[in-house]
Amino acid sequence: DTAVSQTPKYLVTQMGNDKSIKCEQNLGHDTMYWYKQDSKKFLKIMFSYNNKELIINETVPNRFSPKSPDKAHLNLHINSLELGDSAVYFCASSQQGYGYTFGSGTRLTVV
Amino acid sequence: AQSVTQLGSHVSVSEGALVLLRCNYSSSVPPYLFWYVQYPNQGLQLLLKYTSAATLVKGINGFEAEFKKSETSFHLTKPSAHMSDAAEYFCAVSASRGYNKLIFGAGTRLAVHP
Numbered sequence A: 001d002t003a004v005s006q007t008p009k010y011l012v013t014q015m016g017n018d019k020s021i022k023c024e025q026n027l028g029h030d031t032m033y034w035y036k037q038d039s040k041k042f043l044k045i046m047f048s049y050n051n052k053e054l055i056i057n058e059t060v061p062n063r064f065s066p067k068s069p070d071k072a073h074l075n076l077h078i079n080s081l082e083l084g085d086s087a088v089y090f091c092a093s094s095q096q097g098y099g100y101t102f103g104s105g106t107r108l109t110v111v
Numbered sequence B: 001a002q003s004v005t006q007l008g009s010h011v012s013v014s015e016g017a018l019v020l021l022r023c024n025y026s027s028s029v030p031p032y033l034f035w036y037v038q039y040p041n042q043g044l045q046l047l048l049k050y051t052s053a054a055t056l057v058k059g060i061n062g063f064e065a066e067f068k069k070s071e072t073s074f075h076l077t078k079p080s081a082h083m084s085d086a087a088e089y090f091c092a093v094s095a096s097r098g099y100n101k102l103i104f105g106a107g108t109r110l111a112v113h114p
Helices: none
Strands: A004-007 A010-013 A019-025 A031-037 A043-050 A053-057 A064-070 A073-078 A087-094 A100-102 A106-110 B002-007 B010-014 B019-027 B031-038 B044-050 B056-058 B064-068 B073-078 B087-095 B108-113
Touching: A004 A087, A010 A019, A019 A031, A019 A087, A019 A106, A031 A073, A043 A064, A043 A073, A053 A064, A073 A087, A100 B044, B002 B087, B010 B019, B019 B031, B019 B087, B019 B108, B031 B064, B031 B073, B044 B056, B044 B064, B044 B073, B073 B087
Parallel strands: A010 A106, B010 B108
Antiparallel strands: A004 A019, A019 A073, A031 A043, A031 A087, A043 A053, A064 A073, A087 A100, A087 A106, B002 B019, B019 B073, B031 B044, B031 B087, B056 B064, B064 B073, B087 B108
16 A cells, blocks of 8 residues: 555646646655655755645745645646646655655656 | 755765765754655655664665764765665755755765676
8 A cells, every 4th residue: 555646657748738746645644745856856845734734835836736635635736837847746745754755756747 | 944965966886885975964953864765767765764863873775874963964874885776865854843844955876886
């Protein structure tokens, strides 16, 4: 049973489209995150939710909108996709920061 | 605020040689420290973590790291490299209190040659 699962694993789409990535964790953690890994492998936090409440919102274009229907799910919706949005997006969860478990990533390619 | 500096974006060792990957951190509160490994086209796997217990932390695959507060370092070592250790390694820091987020270093690519 996968601890943090993301779907889809690969996403290829055209510029201007809207797409969503879903994430679910079955660890009972209270905090979930979205990270972006760019082409140089650099990992940067985008958002964090604690018990469905947005607590971290880094400098991210407002085309990106996270949604957390419950504490086990955190989805990421991206409007009007741009070439620069191409990256690997990782979902993660943690319990009070003692350990962070990552999903396997979603490779987004915008063409 | 927290930050992480990984010295050396590429490290190359011979199979059987010592692996040393360097990580220095900055944190305004007592930190939690982590090492993650990423194999090509895969996700992030936790190697080990320091959460204010023992300063010498042992992880998976024979890796260990030592927390040195005076040097603000958390270097990763393995006595004998194996070909399968070739991967990208990330050091990360988070705050031990308040809302947590992981701040990553830029990564170190480890190459192991025969």
